[in-house]
Amino acid sequence: MPAPRDRGSLVKAARMYFLDGRSQDDIARVLGTSRSNVSRMLSAARAQGVVEIRVHDQTARAPGLEQALRETFGLEHVRVAAFRPGADVLAAAGDLAAQWLDETIRDGQVVGLSWGTSLQAMVAAVNVDKPRDVEVVPLVGGLTVDASLVAGEELVRELASRLGASYRYLHGPALLRSEAARDALLAEPAIRAALESALSADVAIVGIGSVGIGSSNVILDGLALSPEEREAFLAENPVGDTCCRFFDADGKPIGGVVHDRVLAVELEELRRIPVVVGVATGAEKVAGVLGALRGGFVDGLITDSGLAHALLSAAETH
Known part of the structure; x- marks a missing residue:
């Protein structure tokens, strides 16, 4: 039986397929035609402007x-x-990080997580189709001193x-007022076990700070x-x-009282x-x-185009 091509029939077929989510076989039974005819009707609906398909990609990438x-x-x-004029680059990078995480992790793995605004954006964007058989562990202690940041342990729980x-x-604060206080916490079996579980991570997602801005200032202020x-x-x-943990321009770890x-x-x-x-965004974080990157602390990067351009420009000058 030939497919009906009047506009009313095309609208009816398109509505059932694109809006109601019904299969082409189901539509064929309703319309009294074949599945192949329904396929041709849907193609005709698009060709005649009955159907317009738009892809709203919030995670467009720069290959x-x-x-x-x-x-x-x-x-x-x-x-x-x-790059998108006026776009929220933090949210965009968070979406990409959430996608990457979903595509990368495998059941049975241990996933390590640090803290910061970039990771908050990633966690907020995570949405999986089915539960993942993984364990999420903290790479740093908890208890942030900045009200704008989610405490590290809460970020772990939310992810x-x-x-x-x-x-x-990891039942202990990341920032202590003395080396003795840190050593006392490290002597606790539960805290030692939590840190050892972090070392067994198969995958880790970390924020990267730049001295003088954002979370880096939070760390230094918190140490008093x-x-x-x-x-x-x-x-x-x-x-x-x-x-x-802080490092210099060559990626050399910095010891001393902060460490x-x-x-x-x-x-x-x-x-x-x-x-x-x-995961990091903003050209101001280039240093x-x-x-x-020079220290080899990460083997992957999720970022925005502004910081990507700044990194490439900086690499050309060295």
Whole structure:
């Protein structure tokens, strides 16, 4: 039987298929025709303007920049949110990070998580079709001192909830007021076990900070450094941080009082996790992210086009 081609029939077929989600076989039974005729009707509906299909892609990528970052920095995992006037680059990078996580993790794995605004955006965008049999573990202690940031342990719990996964807490603050306080926490079996579980992570997602802005300032303020301690720290020329651990422009970890008052994995330990991806946005973070790349703390990067361009430009000048 030939497919009816009057506009009313095309509208009816298109409505059932595109709006009601009915199969072409079901539509064929309703219209008293064949499945192949329904297929032709749907094609005719599109050709005649009865149906218009628009793809609202909130996670458009910049493949040219992604390839350039791979080649320049030897990265394996790269996602770059394409430039869009007025777009929320933090949300765009968070969406890409959530997609990457969903595509990458496998059942039975351990997933490590740090903290920061970029990871908040990622966690908010996570939405999986079925529960994932993974365990989410913290890479740093909890208890942020900034009301605008979700505490690290809550971010771990929220990600696990969205993945339908299990999780582990690190029951201790990331930032301490003395080395003795940190050592006392490390002596606790539960805290030691939590940090050891972080070292067993198969995949880690970390934020990357840049000294002088954002979460990096939160860390330094939370440590309540004396003027002399802050001056000694800055004399080491720190440029960025990840997992509350600071490093210089060449990616060399910075020791001293700031290092000794933090409860978190070490940068050398982070390097040993098989897959570590950093999430960061904004060209103002170029120094911190560049230091992390040079230090080999991450083997992947999820970012926006502005920071990607800044990284490539900075690499050309060195």
